[in-house]
Amino acid sequence: MRGPLFYAKILLFGEYGIIKDSKGLAIPYNSYQGALKLSKEPNELAKSSNQKLKNYLSYLKTLQYEGLLLRLDELEKDIEDGMYFDSSIPQGYGVGSSGALVAAIYDKYADQKITVLENLTRDKLLKLKGIFSLMESHFHGKSSGLDPLNSYLSLPILINSKDNIEPTGIPSQKEGKGAVFLLDSEIIGETEPMVNIFMNKMKNEGFRKMIDEDFAKITDVCIHDFLNGDAKSLFKNVKKLSKVVLKHFKPMIPDSFHHIWQEGIKTNDYYLKLCGSGGGGYILGFTKDYEKTKEILKAHKLELVYRF
Template identity: 55%
Template structure:
């Protein structure tokens, strides 16, 4: 039996805002994926992965998962002894859910209860998110559980607020479309922990809390609403505001290599950039009505188109 593949994820909207109850829109990204496999552990990568799984299994053994879910840790540990490793091309520290895919793969294989993403209820989605938050806390200290949930479901998810989330349909990908959502490689890896620390420090000041609530969350939610309706004029209008806001308030999270092109996009209106995940490195998200034009302006940077419209 082939083990299922678990894809990476991309937070299109809602990074940091979801901590403060904004909406979020997260989609799977099939270019990167991972799966659990057995091998003789001949390569360094396989050995390292197997060793990490051993340590992770010890951590999972200490958890009491909420609800009726149980993980068969004994079977997991036995498989690790027999050469289990996580075969993944998902880059770490790039904001695309490397630990999320691993958590989803382990849950799928060792959970006592099997769920079908197509028929899962809204209530079970909430339970799963809580379970995944516990399981992923090993990697980030604190986790919302959102990354593993997206990787597990392999469907776009709309986070309505801290309590509610649901499956959602995004507009069809138009392979011939001029417009695009794309990733830019900043060339350095980012670490989630320190970036979230910076955010919480900023949240201690009243001015930042106020602008977060009154501006960031408003623009963010308006972008999601317009994107889902494929209403591109209000979408780009709010996206520009969001990009300007991030440039002013999320400076520490924007990799230095990206400062100038971020500003260039705002000034020229040729494209707009935003963080992909917590920032600090990894990927940056770009949106443009004319990808050919944006691509020329961003020559020298490695880019990947993830969606056309």
């Protein structure tokens, strides 16, 4: 048995903002993927994954949600037979490792499932998002459901608000010098503690005002620029976003990257932003000259996501 592949995702824009109902843009990232597999001779990784699936099954048995009909007996039998999730998606890196697993389980074991082939109305998307939110909460304490949704549909998704999401097209990649890239912090991040820091900060009126008046507005403009292929305006606004994040989200940026972050803003060679909740994992970068940035950041691992 080898299930279909489910890809990683990158939240290009909207980290934390989507918690407070502002815009977000998520895209599939096909460099990493996972699939459900059965193995007669499992290695240690497969055994570890199988045990995690057993724990996850216990959680799924507690779920009661309208529209979520999972064939748990079949899932249990497959887990007993040694099924595991064979994944290259790094965990704790903000690229949707648990989302891909949730998408794979739903795809294989859900009855009356909503499929990618049907007309995806807003109601259907919201229903899927609600199902995935519950299914993924086992891994993060609380989930928006967007990671599994992105992985399941394998389409870019525009989040206008909690109740307004839609598949979207993104401009074709060009063979230009500019790029979106991932910078590997080589630190494993944990979502829950970072979200807790954010929620505590939200108790502060000044921070809430900054989110509404600065962070959310700049994020919305960045999404508009990206979807419209306006690279010149995008870089101007990503610089603003990078400054706001460095000033107000410092706990989410690993200490060793504060200087690198500041240097990018100072020199205009590249701009960094959070990829997911932060605290480690990947940092997202934007540059007008990828080759030059690779040279500047040669002490670090970079991965190309998108070309301008």
